[in-house]
Amino acid sequence: MRxxxxxxxKNRIFxxxxxVALLPLFLCAVLMLQVQIKRSEAELxxxxxxxxxxxxxxxxETLEGIDAITHELATSTLVRSTLRRGGSDSRVxxxxxxxxxxxxxxxxxxxxxxxxxxxxxxxxxxxPDKAMELDWGIIYAARHDEGFVLQENGRxxxxxxxAIRTYDGNILGYLVVxxxxxxxxxxxxxxxxxxxxxxxLDPTWRAAYYSQSAQGLATTGALREQLLNGEPxxxxxxxxxxxxxxxxxxxxxxxxxxxxxxxxxxxxxxxxVSAITGLLCLILCLGCAWVLSRxxxxxxxxxxxxxxxxxxxxxxxxxxxxxxxxxxRLASSFxxxxxxxxxxxxxSVQRQKxxxxxxxxxxxxxxxxxFLYNTLDSMKWLGVTHGVPQVATLATxxxxxxxxxxxxxxxxxLQQELELIERYIDIQSIRFGDRFTCxxxxxxxxQSCLVPKLVLQPLVENAIIHGVxxxxxxxxxIRAEEQDGALLLTxxxxxxxxxxxxxxxLNSPDGMKPSGHLGLYxxxxxxxxxxxxxxGISAESVKxxxxxxxxxxxxxREEKNDAEGTYS
Amino acid sequence: MNHILQGDIPxxxxxxLLLSLALVLSGCGGQSPSEFSRFAPxxxxxxxxxxxxxxxxxEPIIREFEQxxxxxxxxxxxxxxxxxxxxxxxxxxCDLLFGGGIDSLSAYSDLFxxxxxxxxxxxxxxMRGNGEWTxxxxxxxxxxxxxxxxxxxxxxxxxxLLDPEWKGKIAFANPTVSGxxxxxxxxxxxxxxxxxxxxxxxxxxxxxxxVIASSSEVIHAxxxxxxxxxxxxxxxxxxxxxxxxxxxIVYPExxxxxxxxxxxxxxxxxxxxxxxxxxxxxxxxxxQSRLYDAFSRxxxxxxxxxxxxxxxxxxxxxxxxxxxxxxxxxxxxAELGRGASK
Numbered sequence: 001m002r003x004x005x006x007x008x009x010k011n012r013i014f015x016x017x018x019x020v021a022l023l024p025l026f027l028c029a030v031l032m033l034q035v036q037i038k039r040s041e042a043e044l045x046x047x048x049x050x051x052x053x054x055x056x057x058x059x060x061e062t063l064e065g066i067d068a069i070t071h072e073l074a075t076s077t078l079v080r081s082t083l084r085r086g087g088s089d090s091r092v093x094x095x096x097x098x099x100x101x102x103x104x105x106x107x108x109x110x111x112x113x114x115x116x117x118x119x120x121x122x123x124x125x126x127x128p129d130k131a132m133e134l135d136w137g138i139i140y141a142a143r144h145d146e147g148f149v150l151q152e153n154g155r156x157x158x159x160x161x162x163a164i165r166t167y168d169g170n171i172l173g174y175l176v177v178x179x180x181x182x183x184x185x186x187x188x189x190x191x192x193x194x195x196x197x198x199x200x201l202d203p204t205w206r207a208a209y210y211s212q213s214a215q216g217l218a219t220t221g222a223l224r225e226q227l228l229n230g231e232p233x234x235x236x237x238x239x240x241x242x243x244x245x246x247x248x249x250x251x252x253x254x255x256x257x258x259x260x261x262x263x264x265x266x267x268x269x270x271x272x273v274s275a276i277t278g279l280l281c282l283i284l285c286l287g288c289a290w291v292l293s294r295x296x297x298x299x300x301x302x303x304x305x306x307x308x309x310x311x312x313x314x315x316x317x318x319x320x321x322x323x324x325x326x327x328x329r330l331a332s333s334f335x336x337x338x339x340x341x342x343x344x345x346x347x348s349v350q351r352q353k354x355x356x357x358x359x360x361x362x363x364x365x366x367x368x369x370x371f372l373y374n375t376l377d378s379m380k381w382l383g384v385t386h387g388v389p390q391v392a393t394l395a396t397x398x399x400x401x402x403x404x405x406x407x408x409x410x411x412x413x414l415q416q417e418l419e420l421i422e423r424y425i426d427i428q429s430i431r432f433g434d435r436f437t438c439x440x441x442x443x444x445x446x447q448s449c450l451v452p453k454l455v456l457q458p459l460v461e462n463a464i465i466h467g468v469x470x471x472x473x474x475x476x477x478i479r480a481e482e483q484d485g486a487l488l489l490t491x492x493x494x495x496x497x498x499x500x501x502x503x504x505x506l507n508s509p510d511g512m513k514p515s516g517h518l519g520l521y522x523x524x525x526x527x528x529x530x531x532x533x534x535x536g537i538s539a540e541s542v543k544x545x546x547x548x549x550x551x552x553x554x555x556x557r558e559e560k561n562d563a564e565g566t567y568s
Numbered sequence: 569m570n571h572i573l574q575g576d577i578p579x580x581x582x583x584x585l586l587l588s589l590a591l592v593l594s595g596c597g598g599q600s601p602s603e604f605s606r607f608a609p610x611x612x613x614x615x616x617x618x619x620x621x622x623x624x625x626x627e628p629i630i631r632e633f634e635q636x637x638x639x640x641x642x643x644x645x646x647x648x649x650x651x652x653x654x655x656x657x658x659x660x661x662c663d664l665l666f667g668g669g670i671d672s673l674s675a676y677s678d679l680f681x682x683x684x685x686x687x688x689x690x691x692x693x694x695m696r697g698n699g700e701w702t703x704x705x706x707x708x709x710x711x712x713x714x715x716x717x718x719x720x721x722x723x724x725x726x727x728x729l730l731d732p733e734w735k736g737k738i739a740f741a742n743p744t745v746s747g748x749x750x751x752x753x754x755x756x757x758x759x760x761x762x763x764x765x766x767x768x769x770x771x772x773x774x775x776x777x778x779v780i781a782s783s784s785e786v787i788h789a790x791x792x793x794x795x796x797x798x799x800x801x802x803x804x805x806x807x808x809x810x811x812x813x814x815x816x817i818v819y820p821e822x823x824x825x826x827x828x829x830x831x832x833x834x835x836x837x838x839x840x841x842x843x844x845x846x847x848x849x850x851x852x853x854x855x856q857s858r859l860y861d862a863f864s865r866x867x868x869x870x871x872x873x874x875x876x877x878x879x880x881x882x883x884x885x886x887x888x889x890x891x892x893x894x895x896x897x898x899x900x901x902a903e904l905g906r907g908a909s910k
Contacts, residue, residue, distance in 0.1 A: 019582070225642070
């Protein structure tokens with residue numbers, strides 16, 4: 001999952017959108033549910049406690065009333081004397097009994113037993129025949145207690161008793177009060193909600209009464225076991241809340257059994273509805289988050305892919321986009337950038353190719369220079385030994401020019417270039433005699449300027465051939481000047497001039513290849529290739545009066561390296 | 569480091585949110601147990617009783633005990649042997665075992681602690697034991713017969729069981745299952761003063777291969793006329809008569825063993841004081857005087873009036889002998905069973 005999220009920011013956007021959309025929803029739903037449940041539970045608890053208050057109240061009140069009545073009866077002289085006499089049919093006692101117990105006879109039955117356990121008087125319709133056991137149950141308890149004792153009556157309600165004693169403590173009989181189930185039911189009626197159940201327990205949590213007899217016994221058994229085992233009180237089966245209330249002094253306990261509103265079935269359906277809603281939201285969210293993250297990441301992905309293509313060398317890739325936002329602008333910038341890069345690359349390759357071609361041609365023009373050089377050396381010595389100094393001079397000068405032309409390095413200083421020109425003129429002077437003069441007018445400050453090797457020589461040759469041929473007063477001038485930061489080298493002559501069509505070609509900005517004048521053309525190409533199209537050759541000519549050919553070069557000076565610095 | 573954090577944050581966030589959610593969800597439990605624990609009794613007011621008695625016997629006694637003492641009794645029911653084995657296998661819940669013949673209790677006397685109840689001075693010496701168990705009621709073994717089928721010459725005693733006249737007509741529960749049947753077997757040997765194995769073999773032969781699976785079926789089998797006479801506990805017989813079964817009781821003329829059942833406190837139990845109070849209670853006059861009327865049992869306490877049983881003669885039952893020969897006799901019985909089926 002984490003690796004998946006890291007792989008692409010699309011996935012991160014996706015997850016973030018999901019979280020932001022779903023979590024608040026989910027939390028909100030759960031919290032609402034919980035608040036609802038808590039509120040409802042609080043209400044139920046309050047209701048149960050109110051009911052318990054009411055139930056315990058009426059029961060306590062009744063038992064206290066019965067306690068008081070039994071006290072009144074047991075201490076009355078009438079009851080005592082009647083029992084002592086042993087009669088069982090005293091009208092007066094019956095009147096007193098009915099009168100005293102009038103308030104509670106709906107709920108309870110009052111009996112008077114004699115000391116041997118036989119019933120003498122009762123508020124019920126018939127006298128029970130069977131004697132009460134004296135050493136067991138309620139009579140035993142009453143005999144061992146000064147006051148009123150209360151016990152559960154075999155799960156059929158409550159039974160209470162008080163011993164009737166003489167003034168010196170001898171037992172005369174027992175006053176027994178029985179609260180049958182019906183009696184308790186009539187006390188409780190209307191004091192608790194019909195969905196609830198009431199359980200009355202004795203001090204050891206044995207059932208005395210339960211309002212729902214069908215499950216009462218099992219439920220009380222389960223509750224007692226749970227209490228003794230320290231478990232929460234959940235009853236036997238079904239989902240109920242139990243509320244426990246102790247009342248009175250006898251340790252009896254009332255329990256209210258209340259069905260749960262949020263039973264596990266209700267909770268299950270609540271949770272499943274929430275889960276289904278959540279699932280729908282999840283699906284919706286998934287869809288939206290997916291579309292949105294795709295929308296955001298698609299152009300970036302494309303750009304990423306295109307970039308990788310470019311890295312591999314495919315410069316022809318172009319992004320297609322119809323978008324006008326940041327991604328659209330980014331895509332068109334990318335397209336422009338690759339296009340321009342491609343053009344640059346093409347022109348650079350072309351230039352390199354042309355330079356190579358030109359150099360190749362120049363090399364071809366330099367026919368076996370070493371052989372020529374050696375020959376010239378031989379000629380020089382022949383000239384010296386045979387006493388023909390002109391031959392020696394010719395050979396020496398030619399050899400110098402030849403050496404310069406085959407030497408390494410494409411650039412020489414103007415001074416070196418002019419030295420070669422002087423040699424060349426020396427040669428041509430011997431050839432042409434005194435038919436021309438040459439003047440070099442170059443300021444010292446230009447001497448150190450760097451120029452391509454042998455760029456002036458073709459110009460001078462041209463001037464001699466076209467300017468001096470057929471005349472005796474040929475004049476050639478070589479000048480240098482600076483104009484707009486560029487070095488202008490001019491070779492002018494007073495010869496017959498350059499034919500119109502050649503002049504045109506020389507001055508054309510493209511520098512078309514001329515059929516003759518290969519030397520001038522080459523000079524032009526070399527300058528242009530080295531320095532760019534704003535540099536090159538230009539010429540002007542007046543027919544019969546002379547011509548002027550000009551080289552335009554950038555001013556570059558030899559860089560002084562350490563070695564030269566040391567020797568100069 | 570930085571990118572690890574970036575990767576971690578959403579995960580941590582999710583974790584924190586899920587945890588808080590779990591907390592919210594767990595808040596919806598019911599009432600806490602502590603809310604009710606104040607109603608629960610103190611340890612000193614508790615007692616856990618394992619009993620093999622029937623509900624009609626244990627419930628009124630325990631209810632009365634609870635009402636008199638305020639002690640909360642928890643009851644676990646089961647067969648005597650089952651409960652004994654449960655305690656023997658390390659069940660520490662039980663405080664007191666209520667029920668079971670004292671021969672069974674004696675066999676497991678290691679499990680029980682000695683308690684000499686002050687009420688024991690009202691109990692005859694023969695019923696007292698040595699304190700590991702406390703007697704509850706005495707249970708003579710008797711013969712029963714179906715008065716419709718047997719009119720003129722009812723069985724008179726143990727010797728009748730060997731009489732060929734009754735061959736195949738005696739209802740006798742399997743002593744390997746029923747404790748009282750084993751007691752009856754030992755009593756017969758003692759009463760007739762016979763060599764044990766010989767006597768058993770003869771008796772088995774007189775059963776004609778018919779042995780009843782459990783002691784509770786003896787009454788029914790005789791009353792229904794499947795068998796003419798039977799061997800059972802007096803209490804079962806009286807209860808059977810009360811339930812309307814047409815049977816008659818014969819107290820063997822040679823005398824019969826009166827083996828009490830009892831109760832015993834488990835060693836190192838948690839509520840020993842409550843258990844002692846319960847033993848005192850079951851020996852009290854109030855309980856003992858109810859035994860015969862309410863539960864058809866003979867009290868072990870002296871001075872309790874019960875209707876005289878004509879002809880009930882007690883002979884001494886040697887618990888030690890019965891215990892030491894238990895395995896031998898039952899093995900012999902099983903062999904007889906296998907031999908008969910061949």
